[in-house]
Amino acid sequence: MLILQQVANGVLLGAIYVTIALAFTLTIGILNFLNFTIPPIFMLSAMTAWAAAQFGLPFGIFGPMPWTVALAFGIVVAILASLLVERLTFRYLKVRYGDATEHAIPLVSSLGFLLVFQNGIRMAYGTEPHRFITPLGDMSLHLGGIFISLPQVLSLALALIIVFSLSYLLKRTRTGRALRSIAENPDAALLMGVDVARIVPVIFILTGLLCGIAGSIFAVNYGQVYSGMGDEVGNKAIAGMVLGGMGSIWGAIVGGLLIGLVETMSIYLFGGDTVQSVVWGLLLVALVLRPEGLFGHHGIGKGKF
Amino acid sequence: MLLEVKDLDVRYDRLRAVKGVDISVGEQEIVTVLGANGAGKTTLLRAIQGVVRAARGSVRFAGEDVTTADVPSRVRKGLVLVPEGRQIFVSLTVHDNLLMGAYTRRDAGLAAEIDAIYDRFPNLGQRRDMPASVLSGGEQQMLAISRALLSKPKLMMLDEPSLGLSPLYVQRMFDLIGALNRDGLSILLVEQNTSMALATAARATLLELGTAVLAGPSGEVAASERLTSAYLGAR
Numbered sequence: 001m002l003i004l005q006q007v008a009n010g011v012l013l014g015a016i017y018v019t020i021a022l023a024f025t026l027t028i029g030i031l032n033f034l035n036f037t038i039p040p041i042f043m044l045s046a047m048t049a050w051a052a053a054q055f056g057l058p059f060g061i062f063g064p065m066p067w068t069v070a071l072a073f074g075i076v077v078a079i080l081a082s083l084l085v086e087r088l089t090f091r092y093l094k095v096r097y098g099d100a101t102e103h104a105i106p107l108v109s110s111l112g113f114l115l116v117f118q119n120g121i122r123m124a125y126g127t128e129p130h131r132f133i134t135p136l137g138d139m140s141l142h143l144g145g146i147f148i149s150l151p152q153v154l155s156l157a158l159a160l161i162i163v164f165s166l167s168y169l170l171k172r173t174r175t176g177r178a179l180r181s182i183a184e185n186p187d188a189a190l191l192m193g194v195d196v197a198r199i200v201p202v203i204f205i206l207t208g209l210l211c212g213i214a215g216s217i218f219a220v221n222y223g224q225v226y227s228g229m230g231d232e233v234g235n236k237a238i239a240g241m242v243l244g245g246m247g248s249i250w251g252a253i254v255g256g257l258l259i260g261l262v263e264t265m266s267i268y269l270f271g272g273d274t275v276q277s278v279v280w281g282l283l284l285v286a287l288v289l290r291p292e293g294l295f296g297h298h299g300i301g302k303g304k305f
Numbered sequence: 306m307l308l309e310v311k312d313l314d315v316r317y318d319r320l321r322a323v324k325g326v327d328i329s330v331g332e333q334e335i336v337t338v339l340g341a342n343g344a345g346k347t348t349l350l351r352a353i354q355g356v357v358r359a360a361r362g363s364v365r366f367a368g369e370d371v372t373t374a375d376v377p378s379r380v381r382k383g384l385v386l387v388p389e390g391r392q393i394f395v396s397l398t399v400h401d402n403l404l405m406g407a408y409t410r411r412d413a414g415l416a417a418e419i420d421a422i423y424d425r426f427p428n429l430g431q432r433r434d435m436p437a438s439v440l441s442g443g444e445q446q447m448l449a450i451s452r453a454l455l456s457k458p459k460l461m462m463l464d465e466p467s468l469g470l471s472p473l474y475v476q477r478m479f480d481l482i483g484a485l486n487r488d489g490l491s492i493l494l495v496e497q498n499t500s501m502a503l504a505t506a507a508r509a510t511l512l513e514l515g516t517a518v519l520a521g522p523s524g525e526v527a528a529s530e531r532l533t534s535a536y537l538g539a540r
Contacts, residue, residue, distance in 0.1 A: 174408065181394050181405050188392035190356065193380035193409035193456065 004146050006268045007261065012152040012221060014260025015159040019214035020237035021244070021252040022166060023207045029247030030183040030203055036110040037085045038211055039234025040117035041078050045215035046225040047121050049074030050132050067134045071219065075212030082208030085113055086201050121227045129226040132219040155217040162213065163253045166206070170249065175202060183247075236263065239283050245296025254294055306365075307332050307491050308353070308384075308460055313362035315345075315352045322348040324515040325362070328493075330460060335482070335492045337502040337523070340512035341536050346495040347389055349512070350462045353493075354386040355379050367459060381409045383459035387466060389495075391449040395438035399429050399448060402437050406452030415455070422451045443474030450481065461485070462493040467501070479505055499536070503527045511535055 020042055027035040053070035056063040065073065089109040139150035170176040178199055181189040190196055218233070219225050236259050244255025259279060266278035286293075308330040315323040323345045330336045338346050351357045353364055355376045363372045366384050374382075394402050403422065407415050423430030426447050432439055440448060446466055453461055463482070467475045479501055486492055496502035503509055509526040511519040512535075519531045526532060 174404075177397070177401055177405055178408060180397060180401075184394050184396045185392060187356070188388065188394065189405075190376050191354065191380075191386055191388060191392070192405045192452075193377040194405075195375070195377045 003268065006264045008146055008148050008152065010261035010264035011257060012155055012260070013263060014240075014257035015155045016214050016217050016221075016233060016256075017237045017240045017260050018159045018253045018256030019162060019210050019217065020233055021241040021256040022162065022249065023210040023214075024238060024241045025244075025247055025249065025252045026166075026203055026210075027207060028241070030179050031090070031200065032183075033090065033106050034110075035085070035207065036107070037082070037089075037113040037117065038207060039230030039237075040114045040121075041081050041085075041208060041211040041230075042215045042218075042233060043225075043227060043230035044081055044117050044121060045074040045078035045212040046132070046219045046229065047074075047125060047130075047227065048077045049216065049219055050130050050225045051125065053132065054130070067132070071216040074215055074219075075209065078212035078215065079205055079208035081117070082204045082211065083201060085110065086204035089113065090200065090204075091197065118227060118230070125227065127227050129224040131224050133223065134220050136220055149221070151217075151221045155221060158213065158217065159253070162210065163249060167249050175199070179203070236260075236279065239279060241293075243283055243286055243293055245293025248293070248295040251293055251295035306330065307334075307367060308493065309363075309365040310349075310353060311363045311365075313349070313352060313364065314360040315348050315357055316360045321360075322515050323352060326510075326512070326515075326517045328510050328517065328520070330491050330493050333486065333489055333491055334508070335486050335494060335506040337494045337496060337506035337509045338512060339496070339499055339502065339509055339526070339532070339535070343514070344512040344535075345515040346512055347464055348515075350386055350464050350493070350495060353462065354384060356386075377409060380456055383457065384462075385453045385456050385458040385460070386462045387449050387453045387464065389464040389468065391442075391445045393437045393440075393445050393448050393452065395436060397437060398434050399437050399440070400433040402448055402452050403455055406455035409456055418455060422454070426451065443470050443477070446470060446474065446478060447481070450478075450485075454485070458490065460491040460493060462495075464495045465497055466494070467496060467498045475501070499532070500527075 020038060023038045024035065027033050049070045052065045052073045053067050054064060056065060089106045136151050141148045141150065141153065170180060178189065178194045179202070181192065181194065182196055182199065186196055214233070218229065237256065240255035240259040241252055242255070243258060244251025244253070262279055262282055263275055266274050270278065306329045310326065310328045313323055313326045314321060326349060328336070328338070328349070338349060340346050348357065352359050355371070355374055359372055363370060365371065366379065367382055369382065371379055371382065394405065397405065403419050423433065426444070428444050429448055429451065437445065437448060450463070450466070466478055470478060475498065482492060482494070482505060494502055494506060503523045503526065506523050508521065509523045510517050511526060511532060518535065519526055519529055
């Protein structure tokens with residue numbers, strides 16, 4: 001029974017990794033850009049939600065908010081932060097140097113943003129965890145001896161809904177086709193009449209939305225938020241994305257869930273100290289056996305925008 | 306004139322790739338641009354489409370000055386470029402490639418047009434749900450032209466459409482160009498296959514190192530000694 005409980009916990013942890021891994025895989029798959037601002041934006045949205053619930057908006061514009069409104073506010077802030085990153089790393093540099101095939105520039109400036117966001121939050125609210133209290137936290141289901149909290153169920157359902165809607169968006173809609181064509185060949189996409197500069201922000205809006213949702217899931221499930229929460233989750237999400245196959249939506253969900261399961265199982269079986277070695281060791285082995293990841297494929301669809 | 310390009314200059318840094326070129330295409334006319342490698346033919350087409358900016362000169366299309374218009378708005382006005390090397394999306398299905406061609410359109414009737422394309426090219430219809438990477442070179446060129454057609458162009462610019470095709474497909478391609486033209490499409494054609502291009506087009510312009518050195522009815526250009534010297538590099 002205890003082992004099934006670990007599976008349930010692992011799946012929840014995996015649901016957070018899946019959501020963040022999706023954000024990574026979208027920007028890599030379509031823009032060929034490893035966006036280091038994804039973990040800090042995830043943290044920023046949760047911290048913003050906490051601060052909004054605790055204090056409301058600064059200068060007395062708005063008092064402390066109910067937790068649901070605060071979470072929604074956190075998601076909005078995440079989207080705005082993501083658009084700011086697009087404006088100041090990706091677009092600015094592309095306009096300035098004409099060619100974003102120079103990946104190093106957005107990469108390094110996104111690293112800069114990581115530090116700005118993280119240290120900004122640290123200066124404002126410190127490094128210690130803050131409690132994020134919701135009535136959902138106490139509700140739970142008992143299924144044959146396994147204890148599953150309501151937020152866990154909701155989180156997993158939410159993660160699955162996101163995966164299916166993203167997959168639908170990319171496969172079946174006009175915007176999705178445009179995004180996939182940009183991923184393969186931005187020059188040809190432009191010749192089809194796709195306004196590439198106008199559609200790139202869509203990726204960043206989706207990225208911000210995913211980070212915000214993951215931040216909300218984290219805050220509601222663990223009942224606490226802290227300024228370093230992005231680091232650990234971000235690393236594991238990257239591991240999940242690579243394991244599943246970069247640029248693949250289904251790879252992100254399988255990879256993210258696997259990493260979550262491996263993490264909780266290794267804690268259960270070998271103890272907490274072994275987590276990092278087990279997760280990263282497994283990843284290395286998997287990459288030696290299948291470098292393109294579980295669902296990845298070589299060559300096709302490599303964006304260079 | 307449907308397309309009127311006047312005194313067009315395109316620069317890459319300090320290099321002038323196109324120098325003061327005038328070219329025009331009338332309604333339902335086929336015009337060809339000839340010249341050796343590096344003469345500026347591709348750059349000329351890309352400048353007309355708006356992919357590269359004109360440093361000087363003007364581009365008028367369908368009665369409007371589009372010199373500063375961006376590529377999507379030129380596509381919406383009915384100007385489309387089938388680029389060199391076809392540039393179809395190999396990771397998308399054949400059908401999605403066609404839908405991308407219709408990206409700027411929001412009207413009904415698209416499904417019927419796509420069905421007509423599948424009737425015309427059964428090879429595409431049979432592979433509609435497969436990635437376009439499974440198509441042969443000739444089929445890819447047919448897909449590239451079909452895709453461009455779905456934007457409902459008035460003028461189609463084709464950059465080296467016969468490049469790398471088998472003789473059979475080169476013939477089919479020129480037949481297709483002729484058929485589209487009879488249906489009312491104007492065509493600006495850049496070709497290495499000089500004899501076929503001159504046989505298809507009503508007028509021709511010869512580029513040498515970015516300058517239009519000869520322009521006129523295809524028959525006159527074909528008879529000119531300048532044509533051979535442009536390719537052989539002799540003066």
